[in-house]
Amino acid sequence: MKQLNYEFKNPDLLALALTQSGIDATHNNERLEFIGDRVLGLTVAAMLYDMFPHEAEGSLARRHAVLVSTETLADVAIELGLDRRVRHGHITAGRIRHVLADAMEAVFGAIYIDGGFDAARDVIVGLWREIAARDVIAPKDPKTMLQELVQRHSGGALPNYKYMEPSGASHNPEFVVDVSAMGKTAQGRGASKKEASVNAAAALLKLLAI
Numbered sequence: 361m362k363q364l365n366y367e368f369k370n371p372d373l374l375a376l377a378l379t380q381s382g383i384d385a386t387h388n389n390e391r392l393e394f395i396g397d398r399v400l401g402l403t404v405a406a407m408l409y410d411m412f413p414h415e416a417e418g419s420l421a422r423r424h425a426v427l428v429s430t431e432t433l434a435d436v437a438i439e440l441g442l443d444r445r446v447r448h449g450h451i452t453a454g455r456i457r458h459v460l461a462d463a464m465e466a467v468f469g470a471i472y473i474d475g476g477f478d479a480a481r482d483v484i485v486g487l488w489r490e491i492a493a494r495d496v497i498a499p500k501d502p503k504t505m506l507q508e509l510v511q512r513h514s515g516g517a518l519p520n521y522k523y524m525e526p527s528g529a530s531h532n533p534e535f536v537v538d539v540s541a542m543g544k545t546a547q548g549r550g551a552s553k554k555e556a557s558v559n560a561a562a563a564l565l566k567l568l569a570i
Contacts, residue, residue: 362439366471366483373474377466380448380459382532389466396469397428399477403484404428404492411492419498426499427492430555433461436487442467455534458551502561509568510541517541519564521557539564 368374373392381388404427408420415423426432434457437443443456446463472480500508503519510519519541526533535556537548544567548560 362436362487364440364467364483365486366475366479368470368474370474373470374467377470378442378446378463380446380463383447389463389469392466392469392473393462394469395472396465396467396480399468399472399480400428400465400484403481404488406481407485407489408492411489412498415498422498422500422504423492423495425501426495427488430458430461430551432491433464434458436491437461437464440464455528455532455551458555502558502565506539506541506561506565509565514542519561521560523553523557542568544568 376387377389377392377396379388381390401424404424405420408415408423408427412420412423437446437460442463443460446459448459468480468484471483506519510517519539522538522540524536524538526535528534533551535550535553537550537553537556537560538545539548539557539560541564544564546560546563546567548556548558548563550556550559
């Protein structure tokens, strides 16, 4: 299991970072998540700039998008065992990875408040550098891959995304998106329209499997 490799001077900050708003509407991790998101984004951008000195901005942006995505954040949170420590209220199965991703960002925010930017950067680089090094070629997001595939096999046509009404409580909605192309349709769910559409595109890519 991966280690956070940081000892908090104020342990209450870590406890706050692992408290979701569904269980405490006042004292929760949303403010720490806000700052942790910015610390993560800058740190990963600087890391990629150093790791891939010959790549253009577009390739670096695709790498960055994957590395700061909900999926990557949730994966790292699980590897750190945070899935067993996050305090949350009732959530749908489709929201759990989003909650873990938010908590991971909040932990980085907590480290920044507790120990400064350098401390947070060192933790993030220690966790993310190996992940970033796995892809020799900059990855493409599922929506881009689907669009290129459909255009290649359908004479320039584009996938058709249909956004459904969100379900669940207003403070904890689940978004649903259908995407159709080349005679097939797939559905994706997520905590945001963007996340749902990406998941829908990934599902349709598996169906098409050309």
